[in-house]
Amino acid sequence: MQRREARLAWAMLAPTFLIVLAIVLFPLVANFWISVKPVGLADLRPPAILVNERLRGRPKEPGDQATIEYRLRNSSQDEEIRSAQLAATLPPGFTPAGAPESCSLNSGEIACKFGTIPPRWRENVRLEGTVDAEFLKLDDPLDAYPAETSGEADNILTSFEFTLENFRRVFSGAEFWSVLRVTIYYTVFGTGGALVLGLFAAQLMNESFKGRGFLRGLFLFPYVAPVIAVAFTWVVLFDPFSGMLNALLTRMGVVGEPINFFGARSIPITLFGLTFEFPLALSTVIAFEAWRYFPLSFLFILARMQSLSSDLYEAAEMDGATPLQQFWYISLPQLVGILSILFLLRFIWTFNKFDDIFLLTGGAAGTRTLTVDVYEQGFALSNLGAGAAVAVVVFVLLVTFATLFIRFSPKEEGL
Amino acid sequence: MSIRTGYAAAILIGALWGALFIVVTGVLFTLVTGTVSAPPAGAAALAGIVGALVLVTAKAENRTRTRKLIAGLAVLLTLGLFTFMSPFGLPLDRNPLWQLFALVLFVASVAFASERCLADIPRGPINRYQSELVFIRATKGIGFAVFTIIVALPFYVMVMTSLKSQQALLANPLDLSIDLSQGVDSLFRSYVELFTQFNFGRYLLVSAIVSVGTVLITLSFSVPGAYAVSRLRFKGRDFLARSVLLIYMVPAIVLVIPLYAVFSQLGLRNSLTGLLIVYPATTIPVALYMLQGYFRGLPAELEEAGLMDGLTRLGVILKITLPLSLPALASVSLYVFMIAWNEFLFAYMFLDDPAIFTLSRGIVSLNSSEVPRQHLMAGAVVATVPVLVIFLWFERFLVQGLTAGSVKG
Numbered sequence: 001m002q003r004r005e006a007r008l009a010w011a012m013l014a015p016t017f018l019i020v021l022a023i024v025l026f027p028l029v030a031n032f033w034i035s036v037k038p039v040g041l042a043d044l045r046p047p048a049i050l051v052n053e054r055l056r057g058r059p060k061e062p063g064d065q066a067t068i069e070y071r072l073r074n075s076s077q078d079e080e081i082r083s084a085q086l087a088a089t090l091p092p093g094f095t096p097a098g099a100p101e102s103c104s105l106n107s108g109e110i111a112c113k114f115g116t117i118p119p120r121w122r123e124n125v126r127l128e129g130t131v132d133a134e135f136l137k138l139d140d141p142l143d144a145y146p147a148e149t150s151g152e153a154d155n156i157l158t159s160f161e162f163t164l165e166n167f168r169r170v171f172s173g174a175e176f177w178s179v180l181r182v183t184i185y186y187t188v189f190g191t192g193g194a195l196v197l198g199l200f201a202a203q204l205m206n207e208s209f210k211g212r213g214f215l216r217g218l219f220l221f222p223y224v225a226p227v228i229a230v231a232f233t234w235v236v237l238f239d240p241f242s243g244m245l246n247a248l249l250t251r252m253g254v255v256g257e258p259i260n261f262f263g264a265r266s267i268p269i270t271l272f273g274l275t276f277e278f279p280l281a282l283s284t285v286i287a288f289e290a291w292r293y294f295p296l297s298f299l300f301i302l303a304r305m306q307s308l309s310s311d312l313y314e315a316a317e318m319d320g321a322t323p324l325q326q327f328w329y330i331s332l333p334q335l336v337g338i339l340s341i342l343f344l345l346r347f348i349w350t351f352n353k354f355d356d357i358f359l360l361t362g363g364a365a366g367t368r369t370l371t372v373d374v375y376e377q378g379f380a381l382s383n384l385g386a387g388a389a390v391a392v393v394v395f396v397l398l399v400t401f402a403t404l405f406i407r408f409s410p411k412e413e414g415l
Numbered sequence: 416m417s418i419r420t421g422y423a424a425a426i427l428i429g430a431l432w433g434a435l436f437i438v439v440t441g442v443l444f445t446l447v448t449g450t451v452s453a454p455p456a457g458a459a460a461l462a463g464i465v466g467a468l469v470l471v472t473a474k475a476e477n478r479t480r481t482r483k484l485i486a487g488l489a490v491l492l493t494l495g496l497f498t499f500m501s502p503f504g505l506p507l508d509r510n511p512l513w514q515l516f517a518l519v520l521f522v523a524s525v526a527f528a529s530e531r532c533l534a535d536i537p538r539g540p541i542n543r544y545q546s547e548l549v550f551i552r553a554t555k556g557i558g559f560a561v562f563t564i565i566v567a568l569p570f571y572v573m574v575m576t577s578l579k580s581q582q583a584l585l586a587n588p589l590d591l592s593i594d595l596s597q598g599v600d601s602l603f604r605s606y607v608e609l610f611t612q613f614n615f616g617r618y619l620l621v622s623a624i625v626s627v628g629t630v631l632i633t634l635s636f637s638v639p640g641a642y643a644v645s646r647l648r649f650k651g652r653d654f655l656a657r658s659v660l661l662i663y664m665v666p667a668i669v670l671v672i673p674l675y676a677v678f679s680q681l682g683l684r685n686s687l688t689g690l691l692i693v694y695p696a697t698t699i700p701v702a703l704y705m706l707q708g709y710f711r712g713l714p715a716e717l718e719e720a721g722l723m724d725g726l727t728r729l730g731v732i733l734k735i736t737l738p739l740s741l742p743a744l745a746s747v748s749l750y751v752f753m754i755a756w757n758e759f760l761f762a763y764m765f766l767d768d769p770a771i772f773t774l775s776r777g778i779v780s781l782n783s784s785e786v787p788r789q790h791l792m793a794g795a796v797v798a799t800v801p802v803l804v805i806f807l808w809f810e811r812f813l814v815q816g817l818t819a820g821s822v823k824g
Binding site: 002005006008009012013015019020023024030034039044046157201203215217219224226227228233234237239242243244246251253291322323348355359374375378379384387388391394395398 | 442445446451452453454543544547548550551555558559562563565566567568569570572573576584585587588589591635636637639640642643644647648649650652655662664665666667668669670671672673674675676677679680692693695696697699700703728753756757759760764774775778779782788791792794795796798799802803806807810
């Protein structure tokens with residue numbers, strides 16, 4: 001009975017396992033594989049023999065000479081193709097004079113074998129012959145009978161050719177360390193900002209007043225709206241030339257020149273006589289992150305606060321504890337659990353975040369994080385292997401963070 | 416004499432609200448009318464102080480409606496006096512109606528906020544409790560103002576920009592008013608053009624198909640899985656229930672290169688089938704987690720009775736468990752729908768063919784220098800409205816679902 005139940009359970013879980021295995025776990029492993037292979041975006045199309053057919057000589061009368069030419073080439077710049085073959089049906093009414101080299105003719109068909117062909121190989125196969133009336137009637141005799149080619153080539157993805165070049169490239173680039181630093185800033189401040197804003201918003205909403213339901217709904221907007229919509233709205237809002245915010249600031253005389261919030265790597269700020277470079281674009285992106293994700297922490301913290309019993313507060317009130325003391329000594333200690341869980345989750349999700357920065361700045365102006373770097377290396381520079389190598393770095397760091405968190409986080413209620 | 420008195424609190428509070436609300440109403444006035452205002456923060460702070468002092472001099476029980484009205488008048492008079500009758504740094508005859516409206520809003524906000532902050536605060540010496548109370552009330556007031564503005568402003572800008580013309584936008588980026596005199600056709604021109612020239616009808620349809628498809632596939636995978644995890648006994652059950660969430664920690668960007676490579680070779684990349692495989696794979700784990708939590712809460716006795724009466728397991732699930740868990744199914748479905756609708760990364764990476772663009776992918780193609788900004792914002796509105804409507808309609812469901820099952824960001 002028990003065994004039957006277990007078997008049933010596994011059967012019911014099997015579809016989930018399969019799809020997670022195929023779409024999540026397999027790619028995780030495959031990513032390691034790709035990271036040690038010299039793969040470019042172009043290599044995804046396997047090497048093939050491309051063929052182009054032409055009719056030479058202009059036959060007008062039956063019995064005229066004509067040449068069918070097959071121009072062949074290896075599509076790959078660096079891969080050979082084994083057992084390369086060409087096969088084509090000859091158009092009706094074409095009588096070949098003889099078989100070209102390495103080809104054979106057989107009842108209206110031509111078949112050629114080229115053996116192993118090197119990279120960048122080119123060859124023209126010319127088939128001479130005469131035509132008759134039937135051939136001349138056809139509008140485009142060669143189009144109706146396309147030639148086919150075949151061959152075997154190593155697929156770079158499945159071959160056993162490995163390289164450490166990708167990792168060497170990733171780590172030796174001077175940019176890597178700045179990318180790593182930007183990622184840490186973005187993750188820490190984005191997470192912290194979202195948590196602080198969420199905690200603040202939850203404090204505001206933790207009492208009943210008119211319009212509370214409306215405000216709560218409004219506060220969740222940034223989180224539920226599509227990232228593409230809110231990101232572009234921010235870009236439009238902060239635009240230095242046609243953006244509302246800059247127009248407001250300049251016309252009200254707050255700043256002299258429009259500020260390019262998403263385009264300026266840094267602006268000098270003078271404070272107490274000291275001038276330092278303020279990383280503007282990165283800060284704006286972090287502000288976006290905090291703005292977009294504070295609703296999540298807000299919801300969780302509010303839910304937790306509403307489940308706290310009011311006894312403690314009443315007792316504290318009796319004892320004359322001030323509001324700030326109540327918050328500091330009663331509320332906050334009871335929120336530590338949910339705050340640390342939220343910090344963990346948001347830290348990891350912010351670290352993983354790609355869409356936001358990609359849409360806001362495309363990784364320009366000192367905002368390139370590791371995840372954007374994956375895209376940059378893999379797709380913008382068409383080097384899948386290097387992209388995968390950065391993705392490996394992302395994954396390794398992620399596992400490290402997660403282990404550290406699980407090790408040192410307080411054991412509180414689960415999610 | 417101690418400096419900690421109701422008067423001191425009133426001065427601080429009045430200055431704060433005066434300065435804050437003059438800037439807020441001034442900016443609002445500018446956004447609505449397009450006329451640039453120069454809010455005089457100093458004079459407004461002074462006006463706020465006078466109003467707050469008028470309030471605080473009265474004993475708590477004497478702060479009647481009349482007293483508040485007097486305070487409001489005091490604010491108005493002081494502001495008028497110190498700005499030489501141009502409360503927003505503008506002559507009064509420019510947009511007089513809107514100026515009047517902004518002025519009333521300013522006075523009412525200052526009076527209301529000061530009154531709320533100083534409620535039960537005497538004019539004389541106050542203790543630490545009372546001063547902290549004032550501080551916290553003021554902080555909360557600022558919080559409400561700031562949060563409402565930072566959340567609502569981008570959405571307001573998004574909608575208003577989509578209704579403007581290119582010339583109007585370039586001429587005055589501050590003018591976010593709606594010019595109703597131009598007629599409905601020209602007001603909604605960007606939307607009409609999106610649907611006629613930019614193929615947005617098709618994108619909308621594709622997004623709907625992909626999202627609904629993802630919901631159906633996710634449910635058909637996760638319902639049996641969640642049932643197994645919550646009701647059947649087998650080895651490794653608890654481990655499984657927990658590790659399901661680990662899948663959620665895996666970054667999509669790590670999966671994208673291998674999936675891109677493999678899907679390219681299988682011919683799945685530039686196809687909706689590809690998306691309908693990837694999207695459910697990312698949503699099934701969380702759907703399973705949310706559902707199993709709910710299933711656990713259902714009384715097992717009902718199902719056991721069903722089994723006794725000769726129902727099969729499948730019969731039990733279909734006739735007892737699922738009807739009982741309709742609320743959970745609804746919230747999971749909506750939640751998965753929103754994830755699929757909002758998804759950007761895979762749609763962007765996989766789809767090349769404009770005939771099968773989802774909305775997210777379609778909007779990215781609007782982000783070029785050749786397409787005017789109002790089209791981009793109209794696209795953003797088109798993508799946002801369905802999600803927000805669903806969200807507002809089912810808010811209760813969704814909020815429960817979000818907090819119960821935790822959410823991907």
